[in-house]
Amino acid sequence: MRTTTVGDVTILLPDLDPEDLDQVADLPIDDIRDGLVDGVSWRGEQFADQSIRGCRITGADLGEVSWEAGALYGCEIVGTDLSGATLTGISIERCSFTGSRFTGTRLTDVRLKDVLFDNCRFDYATLNRVSAAGSVAFTNCTLGHGSWSSCRLSGTALRSCDLSDLELESCRLDGADLQGSRLHHFRTPLDNLQGVALGADQLPDLTRLAVEALSIVVRTEG
Incomplete structure (x- = not known):
């Protein structure tokens, strides 16, 4: 059994032997x-x-593919392009994605369990009702300029990711680990961040979010 740990999140990874795999070239029905x-x-x-x-x-x-229902289980995906893809109602379990591209991808009603995204690009991606049913981690990923709504990602690790201009709406991230991630122009209601873990160096960005959310006017004396 192969695992990896990101912060407090332990993920069960696929354990594949290339010698046991058959070459696939054409898309089967x-x-x-x-x-x-x-x-x-x-x-x-x-x-x-x-x-x-x-x-x-x-x-x-796999750019611009349309995948509705079904499952991705026990797979390793490396250096693969899923830009502009539409993934709806699928389950992704015990999978690792490395150096792959999800630019502009739309994920709707997707269920994640034991999934690792490492060094992947999710810029301009849209996540709607994506849920973590088990351990999930994003490491060194670019998530900027995306839009996440009604996602349930409690306990997820988002370590050393670029969250610049990522917009969250009605999302649950309680227990999520955002340490080391870039929060420049991160846009979210404060209650979406209830219970997350941050590093001390991220507190200025959190202060900015609070000031904006509460419409606080900061003035210099004089």
């Missing part, structure tokens, strides 16, 4: 299992009620 998906281009393809299980996906172009 049914589920994909135990496959090695390397450098394929399935850009703009449609997935419906399909599952991808026990696969290693590297250098793939």
